[in-house]
Amino acid sequence: MSVTREGGWYPLMLSADLETGTVAGSAVPGRDLAVWRDGQGRAHVWDDRCPHRGMRLSLGFVREGALACLYHGWRFGAEGRCVHIPAHPDLAPPGTIRTVPLPVAERHGLVWASVGAAGVQPEGDPAMEAAAWLPVRSVRIEAPWRDVARAVGMPEGRRAAVLDRDVDGRVLAALLPVGAGACMLHLLAAAPAGVERLHDLADWGRDVRSRAEERAGRACLAGIVA
Amino acid sequence: MSDLVLHDDDLDEDCYRARLFLSLLGLEARRVAVDVVPGGEQDGPAFRAVSPAGMLPVLRIDGQKVCGAGAVLLALAHGRPEWLPGERADFARVAHWLHFAGGPLRATLLMRRACLFGGAGDAPSARRRAAVGALRIMEDHLAQRRLEGGTWFVGEGATVADVALFPAAALCRDWGEEYSAYPALRRWVRAVRALPGFVGMPGIPDYG
Ligand code: FES
Numbered sequence: 183m184s185v186t187r188e189g190g191w192y193p194l195m196l197s198a199d200l201e202t203g204t205v206a207g208s209a210v211p212g213r214d215l216a217v218w219r220d221g222q223g224r225a226h227v228w229d230d231r232c233p234h235r236g237m238r239l240s241l242g243f244v245r246e247g248a249l250a251c252l253y254h255g256w257r258f259g260a261e262g263r264c265v266h267i268p269a270h271p272d273l274a275p276p277g278t279i280r281t282v283p284l285p286v287a288e289r290h291g292l293v294w295a296s297v298g299a300a301g302v303q304p305e306g307d308p309a310m311e312a313a314a315w316l317p318v319r320s321v322r323i324e325a326p327w328r329d330v331a332r333a334v335g336m337p338e339g340r341r342a343a344v345l346d347r348d349v350d351g352r353v354l355a356a357l358l359p360v361g362a363g364a365c366m367l368h369l370l371a372a373a374p375a376g377v378e379r380l381h382d383l384a385d386w387g388r389d390v391r392s393r394a395e396e397r398a399g400r401a402c403l404a405g406i407v408a
Numbered sequence: 409m410s411d412l413v414l415h416d417d418d419l420d421e422d423c424y425r426a427r428l429f430l431s432l433l434g435l436e437a438r439r440v441a442v443d444v445v446p447g448g449e450q451d452g453p454a455f456r457a458v459s460p461a462g463m464l465p466v467l468r469i470d471g472q473k474v475c476g477a478g479a480v481l482l483a484l485a486h487g488r489p490e491w492l493p494g495e496r497a498d499f500a501r502v503a504h505w506l507h508f509a510g511g512p513l514r515a516t517l518l519m520r521r522a523c524l525f526g527g528a529g530d531a532p533s534a535r536r537r538a539a540v541g542a543l544r545i546m547e548d549h550l551a552q553r554r555l556e557g558g559t560w561f562v563g564e565g566a567t568v569a570d571v572a573l574f575p576a577a578a579l580c581r582d583w584g585e586e587y588s589a590y591p592a593l594r595r596w597v598r599a600v601r602a603l604p605g606f607v608g609m610p611g612i613p614d615y616g
Contacts (some may be wrong), residue, residue, distance in 0.1 A: 199591040204598065220530075232478040252613065319551040321588040366589070380555040388548060 186249050193342050193356035196368055198293050199318040200225060205249055207240035210297050211359055215284070216240040217293060220260055227284040227295040228262060234279075266289035291315040291370045292342070292356055309344035313372035315354050318380050320368045321387040325398035327357045327365035333394055334367070344372075351375055353383060363398065367391070412437035415458060415466035417444045421517060421575040422477035423465040424609040429484055429571045432605040433491075437467070445525055478510040478572065485568040492568050501562040505569035508545070509576070515539040516576040516583070523583040536583075543580060543590060546573060550592035559599050566603055574600050578612045 194208040194217055205218035207230060216229035216239035230240045241252045248257035248265050256279075257266040264279035285296040287304055294304040306326040323330055334355055336343050342356035352372040359365050369387050371380055414430070414437040416423045430437055442444045442464060443449045450462045459466045466473055467480045474483045485492035493499050515538035534551065549561065560571045572607045578600075587594040601607065601614070608614035 193438060199595065201595070201598070206591075206594065207586055242522075318555070320591050322547075329527065360588075377556055381552060384552055384555060 191287070191294045191296050191304035191341075193292045193358055193368055194227065194295055195293050195306070195358075195366070196317040196320055197225075197288050197293055199209045199320065200293055203244045205240055205242055205244055207238070207361055208295075208358070209393070210258060210295065213297065214238070214240075215295065216242075216249065217295075218244055220244065220247050222247075224260065225286050225288055225293050226260060226262075227286045227293070228258075228281045229284075231281070233257065233258070233264065233281050239281075259303055290342075290354060291317055304342070307343070309352070310342070310354060313344075313352060313354075315370035316373050316375055316380065318369040318371055319387060320366050321391050322360075322364065322366055323391045323394050324364050325394035327359040329397065330365055330367060330390065330394050331357055333397075335388060351379060413440060413468040414438070415440045415442050415455070417442045417450075417464055420444060420464055421520070421579060421609070424575050424612075425477040425572060426465040426467060426480045426484075427609070428574065428607060429481055429568065431607040432571065432603055433484060433488070434605055435484070442467055449514065470543065471529070473528050476510075478506055481506070481568050481572055490565060490567075491571075493563060498563050498567075502567050502569045506572050508542075509569070509572035511575065512538070512545070513542045513576050515542050516580060518581045520579055539583065540585065543585060543593065546577060547590045547593050550566075550596050554592060554595075559596065566600065570596075570600060574613070575609075582611055 188211060189252070192210045194215070195206065196354055200206060200217060200219045202219050202223055205216055205220060208215045208217050209328055216228050216230040217225065219225050228239060230238050232239050232253065234251060234254060234256050237251060239249055239251055242250050244250070245257060248259045250257045255268040256264055258281060259265040262281040262283045263277060264275040267275055270354040272392070287294045290310050291304065291305055314373060318330040335347070336355065336357065341358070342354065345353045345355050347353055354370040354372070357365050358368070367387060367390060371383055412430070412435060414426055416427065418441070442455055444464070449455050450464055450580055456462060458473065461475065463476045464481055465477060466475050469484060474480050482492070492502060515535060519535055519539040553559070553561070557559060560566050561573060574597070577597050580581045587597070
């Protein structure tokens, strides 16, 4: 009955949370990612592993259109190729020193990355296309993403959808699984939406979090008792 | 405000609160190092004569000794309305967050100390829950602030509340919390880093 779909497009974060010239950590199941935005505003998603010695690129910083590793300062340009090695400033780094970018898309106010073969764009539907989306917030929830998906009324097998809720205006919810028992819930409101409305949705996100974590906690307890 | 003296430990995040604020204010203090790990000097008679409860940091200011990060920050903020608003509602908000920094947020400091120096605390313990809970309170507040266009904990600019709260967020990776779970905190940490006069500490590199 339920569609188990690993792979495909994952909603990593709100576009608004990835400022120009910054890098952030993220993950898809089994894979840590570094997500960064260059000076032109383009988002890039790579494995969170420096090709030099494997340190985490998400701890680095963006300089001159490249992502610099914090450890020895090697820099990697938008295509993932090493463009600068501080210890050998005159050396043109060989093209073999590189990381392989993941396919990225920015749609509906979210940064998406694709793992494995999938379409050239993340899943969409007429409801998502029908509005411009304003960022509300992302909420970290210590509960399995499928439980949260069920709780918010996400259609089976989807990671993002416009929710049918009994409040004014439409809500775009997107879920990113993080590890086995946690997820990020990204919330956006259909424009136009006033500050009150945004606050209401942020409050709702907190409610979803506390209810989901309470259920997850209970499930644990029941398991111990059984 | 002549002859500021700071009794200080490089690795201590409470001392860092004081150093960071001094630097943001453009003030110089003569530093007297207190060797906490491994020296344990904060419990020795010489330091107890300076700080009876062994609390760090200690600031000598206008001939007074002020002990503890919260008190030091307040003493330095006094008479600077941009850092400590005089208007009652905003003053109350800053007081709220200063108290939070000296209360529930201590859980993050204890968690970090346990991980760095005690080799304990990695389990899903009560201590970890308290520490995560404190970070979440900050995250939730900043997420709400952003919806009305606010960057800082209180008002339109950085206040002493931001200084008091900053190290806990900036050092949370030391005890295993990642910014990916706290996007609003991450944005705010960047904003604090960009303040003129910002300085880091071991564990908080001060690259832009
Ligand atoms: S590990 Fe990244 S530059 Fe050395």
